[in-house]
Amino acid sequence: MISKNLQSNGIQVNPITNERVDKWELSIRKLAHYVLFATGGMILYVALHYFEVKHDLLIPIFLGMLLACLDEWHQFYSSNRGPGLLDVGLDSLGVISGVLVTAVLTKLINRLKKGEKIYDKFQKKNCTKNCKSS
Numbered sequence: 541m542i543s544k545n546l547q548s549n550g551i552q553v554n555p556i557t558n559e560r561v562d563k564w565e566l567s568i569r570k571l572a573h574y575v576l577f578a579t580g581g582m583i584l585y586v587a588l589h590y591f592e593v594k595h596d597l598l599i600p601i602f603l604g605m606l607l608a609c610l611d612e613w614h615q616f617y618s619s620n621r622g623p624g625l626l627d628v629g630l631d632s633l634g635v636i637s638g639v640l641v642t643a644v645l646t647k648l649i650n651r652l653k654k655g656e657k658i659y660d661k662f663q664k665k666n667c668t669k670n671c672k673s674s
Contacts, residue, residue: 581638604635
């Protein structure tokens with residue numbers, strides 16, 4: 541896309557460079573979508589967690605996936621762009637990643653605030669005869 545814009549403005553672009561630029565541009569755009577939707581998933585999780593909504597994992601994931609579908613539907617009506625099932629999947633993966641990372645971090649932070657040691661429960665479950673009793 542960048543190389544097409546350069547060519548339309550009369551700037552010569554090497555065909556090999558043209559192909560490389562298009563591949564990099566596609567990769568960067570896909571990565572940007574993933575990061576934006578992961579950030580959106582984080583924001584949705586924090587907002588629903590703050591308001592103590594039940595099922596605070598499923599609702600932000602569902603809403604984020606719905607937004608991914610709406611984004612692709614919107615692209616159907618845009619010129620120079622088209623919808624793609626792969627894009628919905630990548631955006632949804634971003635949302636799921638953002639929600640899960642935020643959920644784990646929230647649980648860890650809450651345990652630390654309560655003064656719990658994070659590894660205590662793990663050590664008690666995996667303790668055998670030689671473990672020191674506390």
